Amino acid sequence: MAELTKGQKIQFLRTILKIRRFEEKTIQMYQIAKIWGYLHPYVGEEAIAVGACAAINKSDYIISTHRGHGHSIAKGADLNRMMAELLGKATGYCKGRGGSMHIADTELGMLGANGIVGGGIPISVGAGFSCKMEAKGRVAVCFFSDGASNNGVFHEALNMAAIFNLPVIYVCENNMYAISMSSCDSIACKDIAKRAAAYDIPGVIVDGSDPEAVYRVVTEAVELARQGKGPSLIEAKTYRFGGHHPNDPADYRDKQEAEFYKREKDPVINYKKRLLEEKVISQTEIDTMEKEIITAVEDSVKFAEESPEPSLEKFLEEVRSI
Amino acid sequence: MAELTKGQKIQFLRTILKIRRFEEKTIQMYQIAKIWGYLHPYVGEEAIAVGACAAINKSDYIISTHRGHGHSIAKGADLNRMMAELLGKATGYCKGRGGSMHIADTELGMLGANGIVGGGIPISVGAGFSCKMEAKGRVAVCFFSDGASNNGVFHEALNMAAIFNLPVIYVCENNMYAISMSSCDSIACKDIAKRAAAYDIPGVIVDGSDPEAVYRVVTEAVELARQGKGPSLIEAKTYRFGGHHPNDPADYRDKQEAEFYKREKDPVINYKKRLLEEKVISQTEIDTMEKEIITAVEDSVKFAEESPEPSLEKFLEEVRSI
Amino acid sequence: MREIEYREAIREAVMEEMNRDPKVFLIGEDIGKYGGAFRAYKGLLDMYGPERVINTPISEATIIGSGIGAAVTGYRPVAEIMFIDFTGLAMDQIVNQAAKIRYMTGDNLRCPLVIRTQGGAGRGVAAQHSQSLEAWFYHVPGLKVVMPSTAYDVKGLLKTAIRDDNVVVFIEHKMIYLNKGPVPEEEYIIDFGVADIKREGKDVTIFAYSNMVFKALEAAKDLEQEGISCEVFDPRTLVPLDMEALLKSVKKTNRLVVVTEACERGSVASDISAKVSSQAFDSLDAPVKIVAGLNTPIPYNSILEQASIPHKADIVKAVKEVLA
Amino acid sequence: MREIEYREAIREAVMEEMNRDPKVFLIGEDIGKYGGAFRAYKGLLDMYGPERVINTPISEATIIGSGIGAAVTGYRPVAEIMFIDFTGLAMDQIVNQAAKIRYMTGDNLRCPLVIRTQGGAGRGVAAQHSQSLEAWFYHVPGLKVVMPSTAYDVKGLLKTAIRDDNVVVFIEHKMIYLNKGPVPEEEYIIDFGVADIKREGKDVTIFAYSNMVFKALEAAKDLEQEGISCEVFDPRTLVPLDMEALLKSVKKTNRLVVVTEACERGSVASDISAKVSSQAFDSLDAPVKIVAGLNTPIPYNSILEQASIPHKADIVKAVKEVLA
């Protein structure tokens, strides 16, 4: 595997920051009720989406989850259309019909977030069949978290992907919780990666706070997949920095635990520090980058707020025509 | 573990033979259309039910499958009521409402055969909760075959049984086929027992044609379960001697493969031979035993044929009252 | 009488039954420390411990299977599916196992299982978290279907559900957990199959259940101003259904509006309409009118979401139509 | 015209579409060497190879998920669920994913997926293998529901289903695979939403679909002897429904009998009855009569099984009732 270029590293940082600032904004917007419904911030987990999506091409597919903003942004989604969707506007990715949990874009190979935990996992198998039949080396990356790994569809899908040698990379973002359920209590084996043995596929553990580490393991898995060697399971150890949703105080979990992760495993803090140490970027450059990102996020809010609501008449017409 | 007594061994042979002769009879009856619907003979797999059920008590539970006659007989079911059920008679275990795929008996801890592949696996978790809450050392044995192990419920159930330390013994009868689907093509890992690793529970392989071997491994698993040490997964390697059902010529599988198993792995042939060699039983005693069993099977047919059909009036009355 | 929240009434029902019968236990996702997605079980883990308040992984099929296995071996589980939308993952266990096990085994195995869940739109949670799917269960022999509207009803009916020897699908509505209503301190239960006339009237019968009862009551109040007297008929349990009381009401008013939040096509409302249209053919002065959700996945945008489900105005309009 | 079996018509439809469009493929259990549980795919594995005839493990949810994932990325899968009863294991994928994905994503993802399955009673395969569950799918926005009765219809409709850009639940009946019927050699397709009057008549309309069309035709023949002229109306597709043609027929005959093998409560028949009762209120000379399956899990015993589903005699009786 080639060394990461300076440019790639800077891009990693930029996308991590983009996700973080976007998510922080959505939380704010949620708290003032400009966004409603369910919102599941990706704060703390950014390095996984960034590392994984950097390892694939635009033409490759991703399958996302209810906590999907990070995946979309890392795959190249437009912040304006995302924010517009969160505000339910006609200019949003789903024309305001989907909201946070259903963002998708065929152009970018985003096969959809999902309101059903694990709901995308079987769909990844179909994407895998499609890639295999098409035989152009395309792959699919399927994201899900620890909670989803206990649902039956995980087992069915990994088994099928394995027996048919499908080019799908399963990236489990083990953020240690499924709402209030600790993964230590809900998963019978210590590491989810161990479950790969049940399908005779590689099972790899990676530090989910390190985008480069994630990039490396996903790149390896993608290579196997493109060579027709079938799926892999990657467990990225991470932590959900906030509650399950913005209004969840997460009082079911240990305060010190949360503090530890926020202090030691924050991809924003750590990766900034690393790139500064490696002299890949300067503090001034970071500041400029941050400013650009904040502007872009603010712009997305402006775009969203100024966008029209979907037309009620058109909606009613459509319904009648179904 | 105590050595098996002579009496136990003879009992093993008797039950193996009982299942075999019963199944042969049901196939005959099916071919002359006295039994209809679906019928899935257990021929070739008898030693598993016999060894497993010998390792538990009457008060313990079993959860069975669409190929369930052997489990019922080994758990102590009455041939008359079984045959009556297969003929749809009012005297059958299910009063004629269930047929082959739904035989159950609370008294005997038989929580039901099942027409849905894998359908009983989640139910075993509930039986496990029940045993655990009751805290009287009861256990449950859940039978299923290779095909079922690919269904999502297998994963969910084993995970739950493991995290809650439930006293359930999962006995996978790997008979190498799910209808026409070879387990080599459908299961991504070589041995299903390996899947135990995904739940950090013991995973044991045993020769399913040897009732004593099955008895030993199940006894060990039962001991763990009764000690509160949670579930086990046992993979009993076996072979479905006939087609999926009596009218299935099974032309999708290799003739020589089938011949090999029928010649080398027939529990009836092998266990008779072993007990003769060990001088646990004589040929004359076996002959007597066979005669008794054949009579019992014939009697069950007589009983079933002479039994009344369920009352249509009562049925209609019941339906109205639901 | 004291007034308590709908969700508090649920909690009381569950606690009373757990105290009365040690065989009753709870199982579901996030029902431990979290107290359930709508906090109806707040504090129960501390009171009853993890053996009777079983917090599960995200394994809907096996939550129901756990309920079945425990029920057929002598327990009385209350198994929770957090959103009715997620029953899609458990339909085999609900329909092929739970609903049929007693029947198929010739009464050998009894399955006193309560499946608690909630549905409905109105919170901007889009197509996979807003459905009204009672019609699925209503169609399956072997399932009772209960959809209480008030705090009083939910308490009395949940207690009955837990005592019932059969499978009960108990469906709440996400928009009414915080509604307060009078609930007596003393113990009571409500029998299944007994409708409650939430408001008496003589010009038209409005059949409504769950959250729609409130919209029907609002409509009735408005219509009263215009001199139209509406009878608001809350069946409370859809299976068994109090058909006798419904026919009595319709024979009095000669007009029927059926309200459901679910999509009209193949809805419970259609079934009620069909039943009344044929069983009270000669009493009806106008065709039965259905007020139902639109035939669409529920959109996220709240203007569209609101447009997808019935409101007071729709009911008012329908009442006027059947009276026209 | 040549006559071929219903299952042969299926095979022809699939082959023609596979030959026409390389994006069409088949996926399901035992569809390889075995040729499908009812042998409709006999020989197709040899013809199209394992890449286009994908034989899966017993993983119903993931069979549908595979269909969805392939469909939204440009393929046209025909995914098979061996028995409609087993859709219980795949309802989340069918209802929460497939049916909604196009809508929820604002038309971003299209899902041209056919879900082939079969249902119905009559073969002594008891409660978990004999259900008629079309009402579930009928109720879900985003799904088309097709239930062909004849070899001619199944071929033309399956070809249309495969070409449709939306999700189609295609439901066959286990008792009619061997029925022979005229099917032209030349290619044809049948549009969705176009009913077929299987027999013209003037005294009463009998709405029937799938296997019940044949029972209705038998009844009509008997009734003719008694001077009663029945119109047998086969909608062929339940969603979309040819309501216009149905109303036209009812306005002619002024009487309607709706036949379904499914349990009456919450059935498609109830919905049809409700629709016609209100939309043709003034044309109906008698209440709509439903002939449906009993409200019971299907029993194994064949006397009871037969008693659970409608027969010619039940239809004859119902027709006489609406004419009385």
Ligand SMILES: Cc1ncc(C[n+]2csc(CCOP(=O)(O)OP(=O)(O)O)c2C)c(N)n1
């Ligand atoms: C099938 C299903 N069950 C339950 C839920 C409710 N729910 C939403 S998110 C969530 C937790 C998911 O946990 P995990 O998979 O670990 O994802 P995370 O939230 O940690 O990203 C639950 C239980 C759901 N949406 N879908």
Ligand SMILES: Cc1ncc(C[n+]2csc(CCOP(=O)(O)OP(=O)(O)O)c2C)c(N)n1
């Ligand atoms: C959920 C489900 N899918 C498919 C079927 C149809 N079917 C009946 S038996 C069978 C094969 C089962 O294979 P396995 O679990 O290995 O059991 P075996 O027949 O070998 O005992 C299949 C696919 C079913 N009954 N249930």
Ligand SMILES: [Mg+2]
């Ligand atoms: Mg998680």
Ligand SMILES: [Mg+2]
């Ligand atoms: Mg097998």
